[in-house]
Amino acid sequence: MAEVSAESGEAVGRGEGVIAVAGEALVDLVPADVAGQFVAMPGGSPTNVAVGLVRLGAPVRMLARIGAGAMGDRVRDHLRRNEISLDHTVEAAEPTSLAIVDLDSDGVAQYDFRIDGTADWQWTDAELADALEGDVVALHTGSLAITQQPGADALFRLLERARPTATISYDPNMRPQLMIHEQARERCEAVVRLADVVKVSSEDLEWLYPGRSPQDVVVDWASWGPALVAVTLGGDGALAATAEGRTPIHRPGMPIELVDTVGAGDAFSTGLLAGLHRRDLLGANRRKALRAIDESDLDQLLGEAALIAALTCARRGANPPTAAEVEEYRRKVGR
Template structure:
């Protein structure tokens, strides 16, 4: 079972200079939960949804794909918005968000993986309880901790102000997925592979960098792999990184590499297994990029895409 903690919101997506906007359910952690559910995984999302039309739209979107919404996720505030402006298919964001979950309960005993990141770990006051949960679960050692910084510069201020908390969370995680764009903002001028190696040395078993059209770099204690991007007809990049995360975590589950007792096996994953997992995650992201919004594939769609490439 997966537990995902973090924001669910509505993406208002429009072309730069245009007057038409389309509402898509979104939010980085919610997108990861959606992707995991569509790939056939049991997943619970701990979030905050307003009791409004946008909140009902997000809830229905997630539950229709099999995501279980935690019972404490209803809030009094309005559902948060991310205004995504597209230029050549690439999204930039402006946010209208409030984030506060209050105290968080320990994970259920059946949970094998906790995923979080993005605004949930960055915005006060809600980031405090999320970070506390990660620290407690790291100490308990029963579940794999997955983290994606998914930085939003418009909400974080200067990189120097965000970096200490991000590095702290990296050190608590077992699996870290990060984009090269995030790393360029956090570490200007520093090679992303150097950052990945430094992050790995701080605690994780696996660090993966997504590079858009340049593919993927993944590093463990004994392996470094580089994979090309999957060729696609790009529609937009909304939710691409989150889809990759869901594909990555799904692949780790299918390889029996999740859960605290499997941490050493994860750190020692062999090259063939890691390549298979990374390639599948890349395909999940590519399918998402081939259609509008954060709309990750089902297991059947993913299998069909691989069959077409065979």
């Protein structure tokens, strides 16, 4: 699968090594065109990131506990269709998690989860023993899997094991209806301190830190250890700060024909990671170079991530674009 720069639309070289993605692999029930009906679409924030990365040409390892039954089979088929190996997934006995999606009049998604006793949250250390074997240059996680017990602590220990050799990427993707605020904030802050790359939404920050501005939090978090902290602002674009240059830069949003926002944040994370991989900025041995990324490269990186998110929002569900679709878009708009 050829890789294309989302900024230039031209095929480019890419870095070495595999991006491991750990977390939930569930089914989204997305509203269909007929009122009251739903379409079952495999998803889950980490799964969406893994699929998006493969579609942009990045090598991926999926670490997931996939549930039993027809819904689990649907998830496995989705991963296979997207050329994601099941070698590091667990065929779990528990049922598959469900996320029922509700779209408001603007296409903005809200979620109602069915996750009690489901497969995604039952990780053990033994199941993750070989997760980092081979050339894993980055480990991405976030959302529910890093907060929901009993498996969340096993994933946190995996991050600790990965940090000496790999870039740690984190998207909190908070789900307030499923989380206890203080516990969730403590876990989030602990992962931020381990991470090299953090992508967070302004909605997440509003819940985590009521009354604080995204600019304030992004600068604060960038002082805790991450090389890069990016905040998505919906239609207003994104802002980011780095460890070396903590004054945030702002990248305006892109005009799009919005269908829905399902998977938009995951697509932005995809764009960030694919861009860093292409620039050979992943891996613990590249940590110093990542921390030194300059403002021009950071602005371009945010633009690439914003484009991937925008193209995802232009169609139903978490369905990120391929490299060829990115190239075709660039060709059409002459950019």
